[in-house]
Amino acid sequence: MRRVPLPLVLAAGVLLLLTSCGSSRADDGDEGRMPGAPTGVTAQAGSATTVHVMWNAVPDGTGIRSYEVYRGGTKAVEVPGAERMVDVIGLRPSTAYAFTVRARDSAGRLGPPSRAVRARTPARVAADRSAPARPGTLTGHPVGSRAVQLAWGASRDDRGVVSYDIAQGGTRIHSVGGAQTATVVTGLRPGTRYVFTVRARDAAGNLSPASAALRLTTPGTDDGRATSPTGFTAATHRADGAYYLDLAWDPPEAGGVITEYAIRLDGSTATSLEWGGDPPRGRARYSFYLGRTAGEEHRVRLRARLPDGTWGGWSAERTVVTGR
Template identity: 75%
Template sequence: MRRVDVPPYVAAAVLLLVASCGWGGAADGESGRMPGAPTGLTATAGSATSVHVMWNAVTDGPGIHAYEVYRGTTKVHEVPGSEHMVDVIRLRPSTMYVFTVRARDKDGRLGPSSREVRATTPAVVTADHSPPTRPRDAAGRTVAARAVQLSWAASADDRAVVSYDVYQGTTRIHSVGGGQTATVVTGLRPATHYTFTVRARDAADNLSPASAPVRLTTPGTDDGRNTAPTGFRATTHRADGAYYIDLSWLPPRTDGVITEYQIRLDGSPATSLVWGGTPPRGRARYSFYAGRDAGAIHRVRIRARLPDGTWGGFSAERTVTTGARGGAGS
């Protein structure tokens, strides 16, 4: 993402975002509903002492605040609701483990447990400092508007490859067993460009270099309506001899938490907003400097960086005039 240099007074306004944002309560109809059980749970040994646990996001019920991961009956991890995987570490080699996951909403209500999955850690490997070779012949194809299939040639290792990690950009999004050289990645967006790489891991946790990148564009169309902020409003106010543009909006409904937005002013990027704390769940608000001249007409809209790292659709565009009666926009 290209960053735009802004004057000090605008930068100061950006820093005020964390302190000045307001938000409302949960969306209508969410109260009283329990989170559903996580589905699609998998567990894959990542090394002699770790297991990689993954699951699908819970979408039925209210917004998910966190996921609790259990080894047997013991809770071993808690991850934010925007994350759907975790490495369970400090395990014993050559041991079978049982894992389950439960979702918890923002009101503290804990949903039912997922189905049980089992994984067995391999035997410990001593004095192994040699990583596997780079996965060769990485390739892929789209299989739907929201899914792609990836494949690669097996890596070599002086002992054995235990797992393969799949990355989207710089983020690990999936892991499969060492005997598997293909996988399907789901939960993508239509008409979106993605870059994937694969790395091999051995029992001593040595990680290979990344494969060649696989660049794919999912088919279909994405008009942005499902990923754009809604209820977007823009007005102006005057303070200390200057005019400011006041924005408010509802974050898009996504599988994860929105922490970054881009504001476009008169067709060009004006600034990026990054929340330093917990972002609002309801209506968010932000003000920024617009100059000292009355009667200036500005067009403004906003978009969010989604949890998968891509930009969502733009909100509706609003037009405001500094010094207009009531500061109203259209």
């Protein structure tokens, strides 16, 4: 975990989730069952040596601990249960591959494999340092309150475009094939403003400049309560003559991995918390320096940067006094 010292001005705001990265919650009656096979699995070559695999969340009463992605009969990669996509790397150019995905629940039980999906990596292009041209105008419109449809002009490359990367808020959220110039993004929040861009990728992995940004707002309203951290507590402790603020909370159920939080102190001073690697699963905890004076009152709250690239709702505000 990387701790960022106070004060730090927060920059304006994994992963946004698409059709193949949706989430759902199991009914209580599912407890005790082996997890089912993932659905909505897709595979798309991202370069001559990588394939991007995505899938839907598996409902399970006990919780999904991880997903295992198989290349043929060999496990290629395992990701935490909150993730719904991964790049399988180290592949051979000009090779056809079949991928399946299996879910493992918190009890350690491994579910059946998904249907197999196939992708073929393109030929390797030697000494290609020329990036594709910027994609054409990006357009789109909301499709209901939780999805948008996007389309863009094809990019040009001297040796061919292999894939397009779609980003939201600066974070890559999806990849589609080089012959595809449209997609539907789902898993969004009602009444929320989004910023999308598209970049083209060639077989050597060279990326084009990003397209012009497209700003869309989904219809409806969202008061943020469903995306707020819950069970938020704050306390102080003293060590080596200084006081520290101790925070604990349960991450919101956002259908993906949350790696960053904004912490608001006394209504104006803010610090940023970002985990490297795997973020905590379940209840999270964080402490930071307040000062050496006893009897100081502080107000604190926090919010998460959601997998769709937007900020969620603020937690309840807590008040602490150093030395008490």
